[in-house]
Amino acid sequence: MMEEQARIMQALSGVTLAGHSVQGGMGLPPPHGHEGTDGDGRKQDIGDILHQIMTITDQSLDEAQAKKHGLNCHRMKPALFSVLCEIKEKTGLSIRGAQEQDPPDPQLMRLDNMLLAEGVSGPEKGGGSAAAAAAAAAAGGGAENSIEHSDYRAKLTQIRQIYHTELEKYEQACNEFTTHVMNLLREQSRTRPISPKEIERMVGIIHRKFSSIQMQLKQSTCEAVMILRSRFLDARRKRRNFSKQATEILNEYFYSHLSNPYPSEEAKEELAKKCSITVSQGVGTTITVSQVSNWFGNKRIRYKKNIGKFQEEANLYAAKTAVTATHAVAAAIHNSQANSPTTPNSGSSASFSLPNSGDMFMSMQSLNGASYQGAQVGANVQSQGDTIRHAISQTVGYNDGLRHPMYSPHSLNGNGGWHGAPTPSSVTSPNEGPGSVHSDTSN
């Protein structure tokens, strides 16, 4: 700093001595011509001025202010000023040329993108729904889980508000500060040489500073959103049991398609709709397709794992569906059991009469302790129930409610187990003579 000043002084005096148009240019009339020789007076004058300038910082504010004013009005001022400008021009170029051009900070862009994606920085109301949509999409497509969302959305709105107020505050402060600085610089530019470019640069610096502050804000906002997100996802894990009716519907489908409990996409949709409708009174359990999928996934695996445990339920639903079907098609059943003509797969033909079955199963379940046998028999019967149902639907046109019989690509494997499972079905059941005909669908 000192060096620079020294250099400038040197240059200044050099220039002056070189006889630049120090005095001629600006039409400031010479004060009173009290100097002796021109050159001498000027030199001394300049020396005086320089001295004043150099010492101005040592003085009190008022004093300095007064002195400044004095200097400002000095007759040499314009001349010195133009010289200073020139020098500055020469020295400043190198400074200016160096930096500048900051690339758009990738970090900042990341934050911005995220905030935008989360709906924090988007428009007010639209942002909310956008965020909800994003959250829903991330959650797996549930279009209508508005209950869990409300909490999330409320918090998000809160975050957004804070973010926006803070951002606004920062922006305002930035603007205020910028105008302040600009005024200051403009005011100073009468005293010292300040090019517009410099002001611009200054503004740039200020903006950078403030944007770095903003980045902190954005960062913490992002963090908040992330925390909220994770909480939300955790909360999503909080399960609400399905309603009785919904479970009933699902079970009904499951046990009536026991041989192939893989509802197609359409079937799932219909099940979901059905479950949601049945429960629709009041808030809450609207069941989505993915929930249906979950349910069937869980059901299949759990059923397979411990068939014995599901006996009761299986019988119950088998009986239930049977009963509904019975009256209509009792005869048809006999047909189908005698020869299963129309059924391409599911050759499983067991002889049991539907009305009986209920009782039989009841007794079965009572000695459930011997789970394996019981299980097998039960399963057998189950799949028969299924078969029967198919038979029914094929022979008589019984309508399932959701008939999209299309089987999923997976499903039946060689011996009636769904996938690669320890199929319970036809291991020669000790008990059921005729029933022992393997329910395998060896097609």
Place this chain on the structure above:
DNA sequence: ATCAATGATTAGTG
């Protein structure tokens, strides 16, 4: 407090 039931999630498979 304990425990089974159960919806959701995750790793791994074809």
Place this chain on the structure above:
DNA sequence: CACTAATCATTGAT
């Protein structure tokens, strides 16, 4: 991508 199997985490009953 749909499934299975294992696992997590909550719920509701005891």
